[in-house]
Amino acid sequence: MRTRLTEMLGIEHPVVQGGMQWVGLAELASAVSNGGGLGILTALTQPTPEDLEKEIRRCREMTDKPFGVNLTILPTIKPVPYEEYARVIIESDIKIVETAGRNPEPFLPPYKAAGITVIHKCTSIRHSLKAERIGVDMVSVDGFECAGHPGEDDITNFILLPLAARRLTIPFIASGGFGDGAGLAAALALGADGINMGTRFMATKEAPIHEKVKQAMVEASELDTALIYRTLRNTARVFRNGIAEQVLEIEAQPGETKFEDIRELVQGVRGREVYSQGDLDHGIWSAGMVVGLIDDIPTCGELIGRIVEDAEKIIEERLAGVTSARESAPKWRQAANESA
Numbered sequence: 001m002r003t004r005l006t007e008m009l010g011i012e013h014p015v016v017q018g019g020m021q022w023v024g025l026a027e028l029a030s031a032v033s034n035g036g037g038l039g040i041l042t043a044l045t046q047p048t049p050e051d052l053e054k055e056i057r058r059c060r061e062m063t064d065k066p067f068g069v070n071l072t073i074l075p076t077i078k079p080v081p082y083e084e085y086a087r088v089i090i091e092s093d094i095k096i097v098e099t100a101g102r103n104p105e106p107f108l109p110p111y112k113a114a115g116i117t118v119i120h121k122c123t124s125i126r127h128s129l130k131a132e133r134i135g136v137d138m139v140s141v142d143g144f145e146c147a148g149h150p151g152e153d154d155i156t157n158f159i160l161l162p163l164a165a166r167r168l169t170i171p172f173i174a175s176g177g178f179g180d181g182a183g184l185a186a187a188l189a190l191g192a193d194g195i196n197m198g199t200r201f202m203a204t205k206e207a208p209i210h211e212k213v214k215q216a217m218v219e220a221s222e223l224d225t226a227l228i229y230r231t232l233r234n235t236a237r238v239f240r241n242g243i244a245e246q247v248l249e250i251e252a253q254p255g256e257t258k259f260e261d262i263r264e265l266v267q268g269v270r271g272r273e274v275y276s277q278g279d280l281d282h283g284i285w286s287a288g289m290v291v292g293l294i295d296d297i298p299t300c301g302e303l304i305g306r307i308v309e310d311a312e313k314i315i316e317e318r319l320a321g322v323t324s325a326r327e328s329a330p331k332w333r334q335a336a337n338e339s340a
Protein backbone atom coordinates (compact mmCIF):
# COMPACT_ATOMS: atom_id res chain seq x y z
CA MET A 1 0.00 0.00 0.00
CA ARG A 2 1.28 3.44 -0.89
CA THR A 3 -0.16 6.59 0.60
CA ARG A 4 1.13 10.06 1.38
CA LEU A 5 1.98 8.68 4.82
CA THR A 6 4.23 5.87 3.58
CA GLU A 7 5.87 8.24 1.10
CA MET A 8 6.52 11.06 3.54
CA LEU A 9 7.81 8.87 6.34
CA GLY A 10 9.67 6.32 4.21
CA ILE A 11 7.83 3.35 5.71
CA GLU A 12 6.45 0.22 4.08
CA HIS A 13 2.94 0.05 5.56
CA PRO A 14 0.52 2.88 6.48
CA VAL A 15 0.40 1.87 10.15
CA VAL A 16 1.69 4.00 13.03
CA GLN A 17 2.06 3.12 16.72
CA GLY A 18 1.06 6.20 18.70
CA GLY A 19 2.94 7.46 21.76
CA MET A 20 2.01 5.52 24.89
CA GLN A 21 3.01 6.54 28.37
CA TRP A 22 4.88 3.68 30.13
CA VAL A 23 4.47 1.44 27.07
CA GLY A 24 6.27 3.27 24.26
CA LEU A 25 9.75 1.89 24.96
CA ALA A 26 12.41 0.78 22.47
CA GLU A 27 11.18 -2.86 22.48
CA LEU A 28 7.79 -1.86 21.07
CA ALA A 29 8.82 1.02 18.81
CA SER A 30 11.59 -1.02 17.15
CA ALA A 31 9.29 -4.04 16.68
CA VAL A 32 6.68 -1.87 14.95
CA SER A 33 9.31 -0.25 12.71
CA ASN A 34 10.89 -3.63 11.93
CA GLY A 35 7.39 -4.81 10.99
CA GLY A 36 7.19 -2.08 8.34
CA GLY A 37 5.10 0.44 10.33
CA LEU A 38 6.23 3.52 12.24
CA GLY A 39 7.20 2.87 15.85
CA ILE A 40 7.17 5.81 18.25
CA LEU A 41 9.08 6.19 21.53
CA THR A 42 7.27 8.09 24.27
CA ALA A 43 9.57 10.84 25.53
CA LEU A 44 7.96 11.39 28.93
CA THR A 45 8.15 7.70 29.84
CA GLN A 46 11.84 8.47 30.31
CA PRO A 47 12.35 10.18 33.68
CA THR A 48 14.89 12.69 32.31
CA PRO A 49 15.92 14.06 28.90
CA GLU A 50 19.24 12.19 29.31
CA ASP A 51 17.32 8.94 29.68
CA LEU A 52 15.45 9.73 26.48
CA GLU A 53 18.76 10.14 24.70
CA LYS A 54 19.80 6.67 25.90
CA GLU A 55 16.44 5.18 24.88
CA ILE A 56 16.79 6.62 21.37
CA ARG A 57 20.23 5.04 21.14
CA ARG A 58 18.84 1.72 22.40
CA CYS A 59 16.07 1.84 19.80
CA ARG A 60 18.62 2.49 17.03
CA GLU A 61 20.45 -0.66 18.10
CA MET A 62 17.21 -2.61 17.67
CA THR A 63 16.13 -1.25 14.26
CA ASP A 64 17.63 0.49 11.27
CA LYS A 65 14.16 1.54 10.06
CA PRO A 66 12.63 4.99 10.71
CA PHE A 67 11.02 5.57 14.11
CA GLY A 68 9.68 8.67 15.81
CA VAL A 69 9.37 10.23 19.27
CA ASN A 70 6.15 11.44 20.92
CA LEU A 71 6.37 14.52 23.12
CA THR A 72 3.05 15.08 24.87
CA ILE A 73 2.31 18.34 26.64
CA LEU A 74 -0.46 17.85 29.20
CA PRO A 75 -1.20 19.05 32.71
CA THR A 76 1.10 17.01 34.95
CA ILE A 77 1.44 16.71 38.71
CA LYS A 78 5.17 17.59 38.49
CA PRO A 79 6.55 20.30 36.10
CA VAL A 80 8.31 18.82 33.05
CA PRO A 81 11.35 20.28 31.20
CA TYR A 82 9.69 20.03 27.75
CA GLU A 83 12.30 22.20 26.00
CA GLU A 84 15.06 19.90 27.22
CA TYR A 85 13.26 16.82 25.87
CA ALA A 86 12.78 18.62 22.53
CA ARG A 87 16.48 19.50 22.45
CA VAL A 88 17.43 15.85 22.95
CA ILE A 89 15.06 14.80 20.15
CA ILE A 90 16.68 17.29 17.77
CA GLU A 91 20.25 16.56 18.82
CA SER A 92 19.65 12.81 18.50
CA ASP A 93 18.78 13.38 14.86
CA ILE A 94 15.22 12.09 15.15
CA LYS A 95 13.33 12.94 11.95
CA ILE A 96 9.70 12.26 12.97
CA VAL A 97 7.98 13.77 16.01
CA GLU A 98 4.43 13.17 17.23
CA THR A 99 3.17 16.12 19.24
CA ALA A 100 0.05 15.97 21.38
CA GLY A 101 -1.76 17.80 24.14
CA ARG A 102 -1.17 21.51 23.85
CA ASN A 103 -0.64 23.61 20.69
CA PRO A 104 2.82 22.60 19.36
CA GLU A 105 3.50 26.03 17.79
CA PRO A 106 6.40 27.08 20.07
CA PHE A 107 8.27 23.89 19.18
CA LEU A 108 7.78 24.07 15.41
CA PRO A 109 10.62 26.46 14.45
CA PRO A 110 13.37 24.30 15.99
CA TYR A 111 11.80 21.07 14.69
CA LYS A 112 11.47 22.54 11.19
CA ALA A 113 15.02 23.88 11.24
CA ALA A 114 16.17 20.33 12.04
CA GLY A 115 14.21 18.88 9.09
CA ILE A 116 11.77 17.03 11.36
CA THR A 117 8.38 15.86 10.07
CA VAL A 118 5.81 16.85 12.69
CA ILE A 119 2.63 14.82 13.19
CA HIS A 120 0.23 16.55 15.57
CA LYS A 121 -2.43 14.50 17.33
CA CYS A 122 -5.81 16.30 17.47
CA THR A 123 -9.28 15.32 18.60
CA SER A 124 -11.27 17.87 16.60
CA ILE A 125 -11.47 19.41 13.16
CA ARG A 126 -10.88 22.92 14.48
CA HIS A 127 -7.61 21.82 16.11
CA SER A 128 -6.59 19.92 12.97
CA LEU A 129 -7.15 23.04 10.85
CA LYS A 130 -5.22 25.14 13.34
CA ALA A 131 -2.36 22.61 13.24
CA GLU A 132 -2.33 22.78 9.44
CA ARG A 133 -2.31 26.58 9.58
CA ILE A 134 0.67 26.79 11.92
CA GLY A 135 2.65 24.43 9.69
CA VAL A 136 2.58 20.86 11.00
CA ASP A 137 3.21 18.30 8.27
CA MET A 138 0.45 15.85 9.13
CA VAL A 139 -2.24 15.34 11.73
CA SER A 140 -3.37 12.23 13.53
CA VAL A 141 -7.12 12.58 14.05
CA ASP A 142 -8.11 10.88 17.30
CA GLY A 143 -11.81 9.98 17.44
CA PHE A 144 -13.98 9.51 20.52
CA GLU A 145 -13.17 5.77 20.47
CA CYS A 146 -9.51 6.33 21.33
CA ALA A 147 -7.55 5.45 24.44
CA GLY A 148 -6.09 8.36 26.35
CA HIS A 149 -7.52 11.82 25.81
CA PRO A 150 -10.42 11.98 23.31
CA GLY A 151 -11.20 15.64 24.11
CA GLU A 152 -14.61 16.91 25.15
CA ASP A 153 -16.56 16.90 21.86
CA ASP A 154 -17.38 13.16 21.70
CA ILE A 155 -17.28 12.99 17.89
CA THR A 156 -16.53 9.56 16.48
CA ASN A 157 -14.27 8.81 13.55
CA PHE A 158 -17.21 8.24 11.19
CA ILE A 159 -17.75 12.00 11.27
CA LEU A 160 -14.27 13.29 12.06
CA LEU A 161 -12.46 11.50 9.23
CA PRO A 162 -14.70 12.56 6.32
CA LEU A 163 -14.60 16.11 7.70
CA ALA A 164 -10.81 15.94 7.80
CA ALA A 165 -10.81 14.67 4.21
CA ARG A 166 -13.01 17.56 3.11
CA ARG A 167 -11.21 20.33 4.92
CA LEU A 168 -7.53 19.47 5.29
CA THR A 169 -4.89 19.71 2.60
CA ILE A 170 -2.11 18.01 4.55
CA PRO A 171 -2.17 14.20 4.95
CA PHE A 172 -3.95 12.81 7.98
CA ILE A 173 -3.86 9.58 9.94
CA ALA A 174 -7.00 7.96 11.36
CA SER A 175 -6.57 7.22 15.06
CA GLY A 176 -8.82 5.64 17.68
CA GLY A 177 -10.65 2.35 17.38
CA PHE A 178 -8.39 0.73 14.78
CA GLY A 179 -7.14 -2.80 15.19
CA ASP A 180 -7.79 -4.87 12.07
CA GLY A 181 -7.74 -4.89 8.28
CA ALA A 182 -11.35 -3.78 7.94
CA GLY A 183 -10.47 -0.72 10.02
CA LEU A 184 -7.54 0.13 7.76
CA ALA A 185 -9.66 -0.30 4.61
CA ALA A 186 -12.38 1.88 6.17
CA ALA A 187 -9.89 4.57 7.19
CA LEU A 188 -8.54 4.73 3.64
CA ALA A 189 -12.10 4.84 2.28
CA LEU A 190 -12.89 7.74 4.60
CA GLY A 191 -9.95 9.67 3.19
CA ALA A 192 -7.16 8.98 5.66
CA ASP A 193 -3.59 8.15 4.62
CA GLY A 194 -3.18 5.40 7.19
CA ILE A 195 -4.01 4.39 10.75
CA ASN A 196 -2.53 5.06 14.16
CA MET A 197 -3.03 2.46 16.89
CA GLY A 198 -2.30 2.48 20.59
CA THR A 199 -4.43 -0.10 22.37
CA ARG A 200 -3.98 -2.83 19.72
CA PHE A 201 -0.20 -2.61 19.97
CA MET A 202 -0.35 -3.19 23.75
CA ALA A 203 -1.58 -6.72 23.12
CA THR A 204 1.50 -7.81 21.16
CA LYS A 205 4.40 -10.05 22.11
CA GLU A 206 6.91 -7.20 22.15
CA ALA A 207 4.84 -4.70 24.19
CA PRO A 208 6.86 -4.24 27.40
CA ILE A 209 3.93 -4.83 29.77
CA HIS A 210 2.85 -7.72 31.99
CA GLU A 211 1.23 -10.74 30.33
CA LYS A 212 -1.80 -10.39 32.64
CA VAL A 213 -2.56 -6.97 31.15
CA LYS A 214 -2.37 -8.36 27.62
CA GLN A 215 -4.59 -11.28 28.59
CA ALA A 216 -7.12 -8.90 30.19
CA MET A 217 -7.29 -7.07 26.87
CA VAL A 218 -7.96 -10.29 24.99
CA GLU A 219 -10.79 -11.09 27.39
CA ALA A 220 -12.25 -7.56 27.51
CA SER A 221 -15.25 -6.43 25.51
CA GLU A 222 -15.99 -3.07 23.89
CA LEU A 223 -17.82 -2.13 27.11
CA ASP A 224 -14.70 -2.36 29.27
CA THR A 225 -13.48 1.23 29.01
CA ALA A 226 -14.52 4.23 31.08
CA LEU A 227 -14.28 7.99 30.65
CA ILE A 228 -12.73 9.56 33.72
CA TYR A 229 -11.85 13.23 34.46
CA ARG A 230 -14.99 14.39 32.61
CA THR A 231 -15.75 16.76 35.46
CA LEU A 232 -12.26 18.27 35.13
CA ARG A 233 -12.71 18.75 31.37
CA ASN A 234 -9.62 16.62 30.79
CA THR A 235 -11.42 13.42 29.81
CA ALA A 236 -9.40 10.21 29.60
CA ARG A 237 -10.54 6.84 28.26
CA VAL A 238 -9.11 4.10 30.47
CA PHE A 239 -9.67 0.43 31.20
CA ARG A 240 -12.77 0.05 33.38
CA ASN A 241 -11.19 -1.43 36.53
CA GLY A 242 -11.85 -0.94 40.23
CA ILE A 243 -9.85 2.30 40.41
CA ALA A 244 -11.65 3.79 37.39
CA GLU A 245 -14.99 2.92 39.08
CA GLN A 246 -13.86 4.66 42.29
CA VAL A 247 -12.85 7.79 40.34
CA LEU A 248 -16.23 7.80 38.58
CA GLU A 249 -18.01 7.54 41.94
CA ILE A 250 -16.09 10.53 43.29
CA GLU A 251 -16.80 12.51 40.11
CA ALA A 252 -20.50 11.68 40.38
CA GLN A 253 -20.79 13.24 43.86
CA PRO A 254 -22.61 16.57 44.05
CA GLY A 255 -20.47 19.69 43.76
CA GLU A 256 -17.25 20.36 41.92
CA THR A 257 -14.64 17.58 41.75
CA LYS A 258 -11.17 18.78 42.66
CA PHE A 259 -8.08 16.99 41.39
CA GLU A 260 -7.07 16.65 45.05
CA ASP A 261 -10.06 14.35 45.55
CA ILE A 262 -8.69 11.76 43.14
CA ARG A 263 -4.97 12.48 43.07
CA GLU A 264 -4.07 9.48 45.23
CA LEU A 265 -6.02 7.06 43.02
CA VAL A 266 -4.75 8.26 39.65
CA GLN A 267 -1.02 8.64 40.37
CA GLY A 268 1.02 7.81 37.29
CA VAL A 269 3.31 5.56 39.27
CA ARG A 270 0.38 3.31 40.18
CA GLY A 271 -0.56 2.99 36.51
CA ARG A 272 3.02 2.16 35.70
CA GLU A 273 2.96 -0.62 38.28
CA VAL A 274 -0.10 -2.17 36.61
CA TYR A 275 2.07 -2.70 33.55
CA SER A 276 5.10 -3.98 35.47
CA GLN A 277 3.36 -6.13 38.11
CA GLY A 278 0.21 -7.23 36.28
CA ASP A 279 -2.13 -6.25 39.15
CA LEU A 280 -4.97 -4.91 37.00
CA ASP A 281 -6.66 -2.99 39.82
CA HIS A 282 -3.58 -1.22 41.14
CA GLY A 283 -3.99 2.00 39.16
CA ILE A 284 -5.40 3.75 36.12
CA TRP A 285 -4.32 2.42 32.74
CA SER A 286 -5.35 3.62 29.28
CA ALA A 287 -7.27 1.46 26.83
CA GLY A 288 -9.60 2.22 23.94
CA MET A 289 -12.90 0.72 22.80
CA VAL A 290 -10.97 -1.41 20.33
CA VAL A 291 -10.21 -3.83 23.19
CA GLY A 292 -13.51 -5.37 22.05
CA LEU A 293 -11.80 -6.40 18.80
CA ILE A 294 -8.65 -7.89 20.31
CA ASP A 295 -8.54 -11.64 20.63
CA ASP A 296 -4.91 -12.64 20.36
CA ILE A 297 -1.36 -11.56 21.18
CA PRO A 298 0.66 -11.65 17.94
CA THR A 299 4.08 -10.12 17.26
CA CYS A 300 3.97 -6.56 15.89
CA GLY A 301 5.21 -7.84 12.54
CA GLU A 302 2.45 -10.46 12.37
CA LEU A 303 -0.17 -7.91 13.39
CA ILE A 304 0.85 -5.29 10.83
CA GLY A 305 1.21 -7.92 8.08
CA ARG A 306 -2.23 -9.29 8.83
CA ILE A 307 -3.89 -5.87 8.96
CA VAL A 308 -2.42 -4.84 5.61
CA GLU A 309 -3.16 -8.19 3.96
CA ASP A 310 -6.76 -8.23 5.21
CA ALA A 311 -7.30 -4.62 4.13
CA GLU A 312 -5.96 -5.41 0.66
CA LYS A 313 -8.23 -8.43 0.40
CA ILE A 314 -11.25 -6.38 1.45
CA ILE A 315 -10.45 -3.69 -1.11
CA GLU A 316 -9.50 -6.01 -3.99
CA GLU A 317 -12.03 -8.76 -3.45
CA ARG A 318 -15.05 -7.77 -1.40
CA LEU A 319 -15.28 -4.11 -2.42
CA ALA A 320 -14.18 -4.63 -6.02
CA GLY A 321 -16.74 -7.45 -6.15
CA VAL A 322 -19.48 -5.08 -4.98
CA THR A 323 -18.88 -2.60 -7.81
CA SER A 324 -18.21 -5.17 -10.56
CA ALA A 325 -21.18 -7.41 -9.82
CA ARG A 326 -23.26 -6.07 -12.71
CA GLU A 327 -24.48 -9.48 -13.85
CA SER A 328 -25.67 -10.45 -10.44
CA ALA A 329 -27.11 -7.00 -9.70
CA PRO A 330 -30.83 -6.71 -9.17
CA LYS A 331 -32.92 -5.66 -12.24
CA TRP A 332 -33.40 -2.07 -11.05
CA ARG A 333 -29.65 -1.70 -10.63
CA GLN A 334 -28.92 -3.11 -14.11
CA ALA A 335 -31.42 -0.70 -15.62
CA ALA A 336 -29.85 2.18 -13.75
CA ASN A 337 -26.38 1.12 -14.94
CA GLU A 338 -27.52 0.90 -18.57
CA SER A 339 -29.20 4.29 -18.58
CA ALA A 340 -26.15 5.88 -16.93
Ligand SMILES: Cc1cc2nc3c(=O)[nH]c(=O)nc-3n(C[C@H](O)[C@H](O)[C@H](O)COP(=O)(O)O)c2cc1C
Binds near residue numbers: 142196
Ligand atom coordinates in the same frame (compact mmCIF):
# COMPACT_ATOMS: atom_id res chain seq x y z
C1 LIG B 1 -1.50 2.93 27.32
C2 LIG B 1 -1.65 4.14 26.46
C3 LIG B 1 -0.93 5.29 26.76
C4 LIG B 1 -1.05 6.41 25.94
N1 LIG B 1 -0.25 7.51 26.22
C5 LIG B 1 -0.24 8.54 25.33
C6 LIG B 1 0.66 9.62 25.51
O1 LIG B 1 1.46 9.65 26.45
N2 LIG B 1 0.64 10.62 24.60
C7 LIG B 1 -0.21 10.60 23.53
O2 LIG B 1 -0.15 11.51 22.71
N3 LIG B 1 -1.08 9.61 23.35
C8 LIG B 1 -1.12 8.58 24.22
N4 LIG B 1 -1.97 7.53 24.01
C9 LIG B 1 -2.88 7.57 22.83
C10 LIG B 1 -2.30 6.82 21.63
O3 LIG B 1 -1.13 7.40 21.14
C11 LIG B 1 -3.31 6.78 20.47
O4 LIG B 1 -3.63 8.08 20.06
C12 LIG B 1 -4.59 6.07 20.87
O5 LIG B 1 -4.27 4.93 21.62
C13 LIG B 1 -5.39 5.67 19.63
O6 LIG B 1 -6.54 5.00 20.01
P1 LIG B 1 -6.65 3.40 20.12
O7 LIG B 1 -6.11 3.07 21.45
O8 LIG B 1 -8.07 3.13 19.95
O9 LIG B 1 -5.79 2.81 19.03
C14 LIG B 1 -1.92 6.40 24.83
C15 LIG B 1 -2.66 5.25 24.55
C16 LIG B 1 -2.53 4.13 25.34
C17 LIG B 1 -3.32 2.89 25.01
